[in-house]
Amino acid sequence: MLLISCPNCGPRDETEFHYGGQAHVAYPEDPYALNDREWAEYLFYRDNTKGAYAERWVHSTGCRQWFNMLRDTVSYEIQAVYPMGAAAPTTTAQAPEGASK
Amino acid sequence: MSADHLPEHPDFLWRNPEPKSSYDAVIVGGGGHGLATAYFLAKNHGMTNIAVLEKGWLAGGNMARNTTIIRSNYLWDESAAIYEHALKLWEVLPEELEYDFLFSQRGVMNLAHTLGDVRESMRRVGANKLNGVDAEWLEPDQVKELCPILNVSDNIRYPVMGATYQPRAGIAKHDHVAWAFARKCDELGVDIIQNCEVTGFLKDGDRVVGVKTNRGTINTEKVGLCAAGHSSVLAEMAGFRLPIQSHPLQALVSELHEPVHPTVVMSNHVHVYVSQAHKGELVMGAGVDSYNGYGQRGSFHVIEEQMAAAVELFPIFARAHVLRTWGGIVDTTMDASPIVGTTPVENMFVNCGWGTGGFKGTPAAGLTFAHTIATGAPHKLNEPFSLERFETGALIDEHGAAAVAH
Numbered sequence: 001m002l003l004i005s006c007p008n009c010g011p012r013d014e015t016e017f018h019y020g021g022q023a024h025v026a027y028p029e030d031p032y033a034l035n036d037r038e039w040a041e042y043l044f045y046r047d048n049t050k051g052a053y054a055e056r057w058v059h060s061t062g063c064r065q066w067f068n069m070l071r072d073t074v075s076y077e078i079q080a081v082y083p084m085g086a087a088a089p090t091t092t093a094q095a096p097e098g099a100s101k
Numbered sequence: 102m103s104a105d106h107l108p109e110h111p112d113f114l115w116r117n118p119e120p121k122s123s124y125d126a127v128i129v130g131g132g133g134h135g136l137a138t139a140y141f142l143a144k145n146h147g148m149t150n151i152a153v154l155e156k157g158w159l160a161g162g163n164m165a166r167n168t169t170i171i172r173s174n175y176l177w178d179e180s181a182a183i184y185e186h187a188l189k190l191w192e193v194l195p196e197e198l199e200y201d202f203l204f205s206q207r208g209v210m211n212l213a214h215t216l217g218d219v220r221e222s223m224r225r226v227g228a229n230k231l232n233g234v235d236a237e238w239l240e241p242d243q244v245k246e247l248c249p250i251l252n253v254s255d256n257i258r259y260p261v262m263g264a265t266y267q268p269r270a271g272i273a274k275h276d277h278v279a280w281a282f283a284r285k286c287d288e289l290g291v292d293i294i295q296n297c298e299v300t301g302f303l304k305d306g307d308r309v310v311g312v313k314t315n316r317g318t319i320n321t322e323k324v325g326l327c328a329a330g331h332s333s334v335l336a337e338m339a340g341f342r343l344p345i346q347s348h349p350l351q352a353l354v355s356e357l358h359e360p361v362h363p364t365v366v367m368s369n370h371v372h373v374y375v376s377q378a379h380k381g382e383l384v385m386g387a388g389v390d391s392y393n394g395y396g397q398r399g400s401f402h403v404i405e406e407q408m409a410a411a412v413e414l415f416p417i418f419a420r421a422h423v424l425r426t427w428g429g430i431v432d433t434t435m436d437a438s439p440i441v442g443t444t445p446v447e448n449m450f451v452n453c454g455w456g457t458g459g460f461k462g463t464p465a466a467g468l469t470f471a472h473t474i475a476t477g478a479p480h481k482l483n484e485p486f487s488l489e490r491f492e493t494g495a496l497i498d499e500h501g502a503a504a505v506a507h
Contacts, residue, residue: 001400001401001402002392002400013402014400014402015402018391019391019392021346021393036492036493036494037492039492040344040491040492041342043435043491044344044434044435044491045342045343045344045491046344046346048333048334048343048345048346048347048393049393050331050333050334050347050395053393055392055393071392073347073392073393073394073395073396074394074395074396075396076392076394076396
């Protein structure tokens with residue numbers, strides 16, 4: 001089980017959280033300008049990174065606030081927790097072996 | 102004991118050839134789907150100068166990690182068609198491949214625990230019958246008769262209100278399925294190359310012309326991707342995206358027991374599925390871990406929840422022990438249906454997105470993907486499962502409709 005450090009409540013078990021998928025996917029600025037291909041990208045296509053991945057979580061049974069996390073999808077190591085709206089930090093942590101290939 | 106006391110090594114079922122410098126087609130991924138694709142390319146389309154590249158060992162990914170359930174009781178017409186075709190192939194493949202891989206049509210039950218479940222189940226039975234899929238609705242006493250160890254009383258949180266039943270469904274021995282395909286592929290001249298990891302693709306404009314591997318470059322006219330959880334990684338190398346999210350999916354087995362469980366029981370609502378392997382282990386699985394992951398392992402609370410569900414439904418399991426748990430990486434799509442078809446890269450084809458239900462689809466994936474690679478156009482069974490459906494909106498939404506969550 002992941003131990004996730006909620007920015008408001010501190011370290012809590014993964015079971016208190018829900019996953020929100022890839023972070024930083026903005027709603028289209030001008031929805032009317034999108035063609036079918038672009039709508040498909042927005043609705044159905046998400047990065048599926050092997051390695052450091054910026055993703056959203058919500059602390060459902062705690063403060064009920066959303067936040068962002070940078071997590072390695074191979075080692076599952078949590079590299080950073082940062083607020084909604086902030087840019088993903090550039091991690092200087094050494095990527096674990098086998099990651100980011 | 103010294104080596105000269107050991108028995109002779111049995112005959113190998115396939116060669117381990119060095120990769121040639123060029124093939125007519127290269128399949129990336131030596132799991133069930135890759136091997137089935139190669140088999141049908143050779144058998145149905147006469148393409149025998151082909152290779153299956155496997156980065157690890159043959160059938161060591163999801164083919165080694167699934168819970169071996171085979172059924173075709175899907176709600177939507179497109180799904181029922183392809184999975185039912187797969188089931189018909191399962192029925193003839195042991196003879197065709199000359200290998201008894203213990204396909205056991207012991208039936209699959211999908212339990213209903215709520216009024217919503219009951220309505221969905223009855224609707225699905227009706228839809229299945231219209232599509233020529235064997236299906237029936239069972240009342241709780243009939244459920245009990247078929248599977249006496251199930252608790253159908255009302256002393257549990259979500260009592261069993263009935264079940265759908267597909268008698269022709271069942272299980273097969275997954276390793277033997279892979280070996281059966283591999284041996285036939287080899288006999289037909291297909292090169293199965295293990296420990297051969299694809300590191301990139303050679304392209305001429307928008308057309309793929311070769312595959313870069315850790316064992317050298319291989320020129321080829323056609324490439325078929327059968328890499329399940331790693332499909333996105335390969336697509337990125339080739340320069341396109343897939344609407345796939347890779348998740349860990351866990352399963353477990355108990356120690357060996359006397360035969361106690363005569364069929365396969367699946368419950369979507371309390372979420373566990375259970376069968377008993379030929380050898381005697383109780384084999385269980387449930388849903389994916391929520392987060393994206395390539396680690397071939399998940400979180401323990403997922404195991405805990407499925408065990409709680411199993412023990413409530415099967416009180417005698419409380420005395421069993423978990424022997425082994427493991428995880429695989431499943432490639433999920435937003436509509437819980439696979440993608441089998443062409444890609445934005447010319448002569449490159451993709452078979453992925455089977456999510457948590459790929460094993461049962463193995464023969465049909467192979468048949469239709471081989472057709473697509475050989476002819477450049479989809480078979481009628483996989484035509485609806487194109488990548489384009491995410492643009493046209495013609496989704497095949499099997500979330501919840503497919504008897505269990507995918």
